[in-house]
Amino acid sequence: MPLGYLTPFASLAPLAPLVLPGVYAPQQDTALLADALCDEPLAPAAHVLDVGTGSGALALAAARRGTRVTAVDVSWPAVCTARLNARLARRPVRVLRGNLFDPVAGQSFDLILANPPYVPTPATETARRGRTRAWNAGGDGRLVLDRICRDAPQRLRPGGVLLMVHSALSGPAGTLEQLRAAGLKAAVARRRRIAYGPVLRAREGWLRERGMLASDDDREELVVIRAERPS
Template sequence: MVGVNPLVLPGVYAPQEDTDLLAGALSEESLPPGSDVLDVGTGSGALALEAARRGTRVTAVDVSRRAVYAARCNAWRAGLSVRVLRGNLFDPVRGQTFDLILANPPYVPAPNGGRTPRGPARAWDAGGDGRLVLDRICREVPGLLRPGGVLLLVHSALSDPDRTVGHLRAAGMKASVTRRRRIPFGPVLRSREDWLRRRGLLSRGENDEELVVVRAELPR
């Protein structure tokens, strides 16, 4: 797992299997020193720090005040330079472009999909189909990447990776699922397992979750 004893405040998303899967994808990217990297939904800052260790210029964004504080503290503890901003997804970096964008957004389908998530649930609840934030990323990310720039996006197979890939290809990007990992249900999925089965998002015999990384590249 990425990170060594990061500071994780109550209500801040801690590094988990999806963080680790995305970090593995990050490790395979060619990132010359001085490349500009954006980490949206940074949580405790684990992925931002992984990118900063590569000698890149990193901007991290989170809507949570506690997450921003935790990410700044973890960068200071690691002796790494990371610009951490508070805001909703890409709002704090309008007008800027990046060589690489990392995204671990909320992606879990939620029974009360019409309600705006509050508190810690903002880190995982993403509407009735899990795509409340994913669709926005697919729409907006091409305008934030430089030619040849790459998006690395992690989410659950429950929130339709084919749709993600299709949206990104329709926006003119080369996109595919490059990593997969099956993991046991965590507390959130266990608490809504029956609802997911009624919705047809889980089959009767399915007792674990598949995570995927979607890689999309903007043509040069």
């Protein structure tokens, strides 16, 4: 999930009207991934997996397309939030608690959505408890991204697609390289530059010292990676 933008993104509020304390609310990266989802052709019988569902906004966006949706999150407050939002929306989303793909072992999907933690994080802030687990992702921001790149390809059906959003600070080239090495056709499907959020601003000096931000950078680029398994 995102760089700590702590104000819900207005255009997605109807998709997840309820956000319990400690749960990450829809933000600009959620909106960008939802835009990519809208462009994706999906059969009514398609099975969609939303990994790290948070409030359930993306799971509900997929469910509104008439697809069968499973959502997973490691956080109990997030699981409860997603279940309540699915009930409020009267959509049959199956919400499971667990770490990434563990709750769906042995299953495969036509589409996987992922908005994982991706914020480069100093060693002094590596404790991943409460809300911060939604964005803290190790020194290079790839703590969870690399696990998804490793495990998602085997969860895709032939012709299945992974849509994953993260910051350009977290190395899109590394994501593309790993997914292509796994046999997927991968490319950047969407980009969007946005103002720094509170977490990124708080880490700006550290990121510049590490060479992850140039001295004249004043905006962050988000990317959506689309990776398709050959039919």
